[in-house]
């Protein structure tokens with residue numbers, strides 16, 4: 001692949017009843033590019049969890065997905081409240097989601113662990129009061 | 141078995157079947173979305189009582205074969221339309237999640 005392909009999405013922070021659109025679009029694009037189903041599934045899961053987190057915890061953000069030689073890179077950036085204790089946030093079952101969000105089926109505290117599990121690399125950069133950037137890499 | 145074969149059984153009603161030829165190879169039961177996202181396998185039949193539109197996104201991205209709504213849970217028209225547009229099969233049944241799982245156990 002000569003040039004890296006970049007997809008850019010604005011993720012709306014208001015609408016958590018129809019969130020996930022950027023991830024659905026990424027899935028479509030990767031399919032059109034002829035990626036194998038397992039790679040598409042891994043990227044889709046990791047991206048969806050990150051997208052939903054930006055919607056429910058950070059008031060929205062931006063997602064950049066880059067198709068590079070040998071890997072797909074997902075960068076999610078928000079200017080939400082930040083994550084005070086990243087180790088804690090990474091624990092299965094830890095969640096600060098409110099009841100109205102939980103009633104939709106979110107808040108199991110499994111999103112960040114899923115992102116870790118389905119990617120080959122994941123880095124969280126976060127500062128309280130400033131925002132969060134999560135970078136993930138899926139090798140193919 | 142194919143999703144269409146399941147839909148033909150008396151215990152199941154098709155809500156929307158845009159991809160009826162899809163093959164079911166396993167089963168996952170769950171209502172917490174990121175739990176399902178992380179643990180369901182591609183081509184599973186996903187049994188749930190959740191019915192909001194996020195179910196459609198999860199089914200699409202986790203690549204499950206179909207959503208099986210237990211206990212006669214209904215979908216709002218808007219959710220049904222989204223599922224149809226995204227190619228997500230949805231069936232409903234009066235059976236409980238356990239009842240559906242038992243039924244599938246004898247069929248798969």
Ligand SMILES: Nc1ncnc2c1ncn2[C@@H]1O[C@H](COP(=O)(O)OP(=O)(O)OP(=O)(O)O)[C@@H](O)[C@H]1O
Nearest residue numbers: 053057058089095096106107108109110111112174
């Ligand atoms: N982008 C973010 N900005 C601020 N806080 C975040 C962000 N992403 C995650 N968090 C914090 O980390 C916690 C754990 O996130 P995780 O995705 O694992 O679980 P959850 O979103 O609460 O529930 P689930 O993903 O299972 O629906 C969240 O409850 C929240 O406190």
Ligand SMILES: [Mg+2]
Nearest residue numbers: 049053111112
């Ligand atoms: Mg989450």
